Amino acid sequence: MSWPMAEAIGYKPITTFWDDFSVAERFGKESILETAEKCFKEWKSDYKYLTELIMVINHKSWYWDSHNNNELMELYSHLYYKYDDKAIKALNNNKTALNYYFKTLD
16 A cells, blocks of 8 residues: 555655555444554654654545545544644653654644
């Protein structure tokens, strides 16, 4: 599987998050929600992985919007706002991590 938007912006992925969510999509909304929560819990202390997780969720929203799938676009959009907020709170005490987060997602 490929991550089209990462390729378009020249970003080199360091995780399998794009593929993980692509697999989850085959099993439905609940699987996507479980994947998001599992990934966040497992990687919230690794700021680079956490940053990529939020980037993937955001790109999935845009991907499904461009493929006219409003249900998945809205789900990923909801997840983006939820986990973006959680990520910022998790990184709040680490200036280096927070700078990386904002610079990478900008």
